[in-house]
Amino acid sequence: MASSSDSVSAVRGFVPPQNEDERRLMHRVEELCRVADAREIPRYTGFLSDREQSLAQAACHRAGFSSMRFWGGYDQAERKVLCLEPPQAWREEPLACLQLKAMALSGEKAPGHRDYLGSILGLGLDRVCVGDLVQDPEDAAVFYAVVLADKQAFIAAELTSAGRCPVQVTCCDDLPERIAQGVQRATREATVPSLRVDAVLAAMMHTSRTRAAEYIAAGRVEINHLPLRSSHETVFAQDIFTVRGVGRYRLTEIGGRSRKDRVFISFFQY
Secondary structure, three states: OOOOOOEEEEEOOOOOOHHHHHHHHHHHHHHHHHHHHHHHEEEEEEEOOOOHHHHHHHHHHHHHHOOOEEEOOOOOOOEEEEEEEEOOOOOOOOOOOOOEEEEEOOOOOOOOOOOHHHHOOOOOOHHHHEEEEEEEOOOEEEEEEEEEHHHHHHHHHHOOOOOOOEEEEEEEOOOOOHHHHOOOOOOOEEEEEOHHHHHHHHHHHHOOOOHHHHHHOOEEEEEEOOEEOOOOOOOOOOOEEEEEEOEEEEEEEEEEEEEOEEEEEEEEEO
């Protein structure tokens, strides 16, 4: 990234729980830590979002439990399970994989991420049962899903379609290497007048600051899965922006300033 000054590496600090659901999550994780430690048995959560992972990690620290890791089936997974595994305990594999192949009918559009997720949740499962859904870069008709191991057989037996398209479901031991290596996303660069959220969001969405502020005022924007309350807030590196009805973006890097005193940023859209 071009820059006329040193890069800014500050990231957002821990944000304490903001509502009762987040407080319950932390209390539940603390209790799992106590059980794992006292009985020397592994304990696992369901799949957690980025925000929930941050809360879960803080809960582990508060409980004084360090034998923990997050795992989502591959290194770059977004949604991950918290694995609490005491040193003397056996390890279980909490996750399993499914290959979802669209048997597209003539003229029908192959299902996408939203179609598959909706169909899986339509089986009566909670969101915590399903991790990442990743399209095969070599075959647009194929997706791979990471799910809780105890839900693999049920989904394989019950999922027969996504959208209006028949689907063939196959159980897999692991993700193919090309999937496990992670999705390569195109990073884009821009300059912004400041690190105010409306300025950065406008650059990401290729729109005006006025329009970006309207999205924020309408309650359509979240940062790191928390509602954004003001256009004046400052953003940090690695922040994730969710704009309802538009998409998600990650601010990967904040650079230095140009000769015109604008800030260099790098970002990608999911």
